[in-house]
Each structure stands twice: as C-alpha cells, then as structure tokens.
Amino acid sequence: MPPAHPASVPQHRRPLPLRVGTRASPLALWQTRDFLARVTRFCPVLRDAKAFEEHQLLTSGDRIQDRRLAEIGGKGLFAKEIHEALLDRRIDFAVHSLKDLETEMPPGIVLACTLKREDARDVLVPGPALAAPDPADPLAALPRGAVIGTSSVRRQSQLLHRRPDLSVVMFRGNVQTRLRKLAEGEAAATMLALAGLKRLALAPPGAVALDPEVMVPAAGQGIVGVTVRADDTELRELLAAIEDPEARAVSAAERALLAALDGSCRTPIGGHARLLADGRLRLTGLVARADGGFLLRRTLEGDAAEAARLGAELGASLRRDAPADLFA
Ligand SMILES: NCc1[nH]cc(CCC(=O)O)c1CC(=O)O
16 A cells, blocks of 8 residues: 555644643653654644643553553553543543554544554563573573563463473563663563564663564564544544554454454463565464463464454464363
8 A cells, every 4th residue: 555645634623732642651652752753744734843742641551560461451451541531532542552452442442553563573681690692592592490580471481381491470560670670680581572672772781582483472562553532533534644554464463363362361372463575464373371381373374455354263273272271
C-alpha cells in the first residue's frame, strides 16, 4: 500500500490541543513523543507547539509491582485506566506498546494505527559478574545453575526448556528498574525487549539479541499502537494515514494467534511474524508450560492479505496439540 499523500490528511477543525494519553515510564514517554513527532511531520497543521497535550496516566500494571502480570490479570492492566480516560473523553487518543494491549478492544475503542516495528527480538543481558555471552548461542554460555531475573512466563518457559538447570527470580518494574536490579546482583542475567533498550538508547555491556526461533518474542513486541474512540472519525482518518502497513499485517497475524490461544493469561505464549520478499507472511507461534517441561513451536506461511486468518489457524493448531490444562 503506498503511503497516503499528506494532502489526504483531514483538516482539523476540532479544538486543540488534542489530548494524548500515555503511561509515565521513560519508555512510554519516548514512544508517545516519537509518535507525536510522526504526526506533525505528516500533518503540518498540527505542528503548533500547543497542538498536543500529554496526559500521563497511572495504570494498575504500574501500581502493582510485587506480583507477576500473569497473576494479577495480564495485559489489560497496562491499558485499563487509559481506555477509561478515552471513553470518559478526558483524552482523545492513547499510545501503547502493542504487546501490553489486550487482543480485543473494549466496546467503543479501536486500535487505529500501528507504527513501524522496532527490532522485535529479546536480548539476554548479563550482569556485572558474567562474561559476555557467545552471540552464536547466548543461552548455552550461562553458567550451570545461574539465577536469571524475569517475570515473563514466556521468557522463563523458553529459557528453562533449553536450560533446565537454571533458576528464575521475579524481576518487575520498568526497563531501568530491571537493569538496576541486575547491576545490584539480584540475578546473574536478565532478558529484555531489544526495542525498549534501543528506544531508550541503552546498550548494557554484553547484551546479545536472541534468535526469534530460540526465544519467540511476544505478539506485538517492538510495535507501538494508538487507540481512539470508535466514533472519532476525524482522528481515525488521520491515524490511518500514518499507519505502517507492514506493522499492521504482522501484528494482525500475531494478535490473532494470541487471541486463538488465549485461554489463560498464565500460559506462556509467543508469536512472531515477518513479511517475506514475495509478499507472503511467515508466522511462528509458541505455547509452553511455565517450567519449560512442555514446549510447542510451529511455523506457518501464507498470504499477507490474510494475516489474521493465518494467525487464527496457527493458534488453533497449537491449541489442539498442547495439553488442555494450559488453557484451563
Ligand atoms: N512489558 C513491558 C514492556 N512493554 C513493551 C516493552 C518493550 C518495547 C516493545 O516491546 O515495544 C517492554 C519492556 C520489556 O519487555 O523489556
């Protein structure tokens, strides 16, 4: 799809500023400001310094720091209060990390725009006591019995499947908090999304990216998504014009996979799609047990125009062949 010509962007007659909702973490703020910069490049009438007003919102996911997301209700927790602000008309649109956004939007809210994907891979970050891992096989290099900090059941299951000798301690908080815990020796290494590190211009020494076939990323990882009220035609048109069609296709596949598998938010699930040179789409899905004792990974290729159908099909196939208790 060719990028829409700027002339097709609607003139904005509505009162300014447009109010943008965001979480307050450094990563969320970076993503929000990057998004606003894209909008103003595309729509010069919004270049005015007073065109946007940033509303930082505290979500349940930010408040609850002592438990796994999987235990307290999963993804929706980073978006609930933001959805409420949209529906209450306290904000006009909101910027999210797509991987923290539930697959089904609440009534009245739509995912209007997905931005160009940053690197979707996870990285292994060694703490100060560890030698830099071998980039060819980073997980093999971890010392026997080492303690790895993560609170993601998806990362934990894939790590323990490969290395049952390792143990895992909970690491929550934003990217900076987790790096501080690592520096303080709470774990020998941790795993983070490369996208977050790149956006924050952080390059922890020894960090190595993990092959997405070895550590299947989360659905939507590295993609920023923007939500608006379904009835806000004007903003929906503007946002549709700056959408990245490739990000829309891969996220449609990954999110349909997630939706098809989503029996319980405690289930480790991975989903990663990429567009091939011939316009086809290749999707890898993973479902596992948190302790790594069971792990099923499958790949499917199909027409990128039918990304969501492909995701649903792969999700159904994984679900059929995984133990039923994973979806209880
Ligand atoms: N769950 C927190 C979160 N949500 C999005 C990112 C990274 C950026 C992205 O995936 O777009 C992170 C940090 C991490 O997982 O290390």
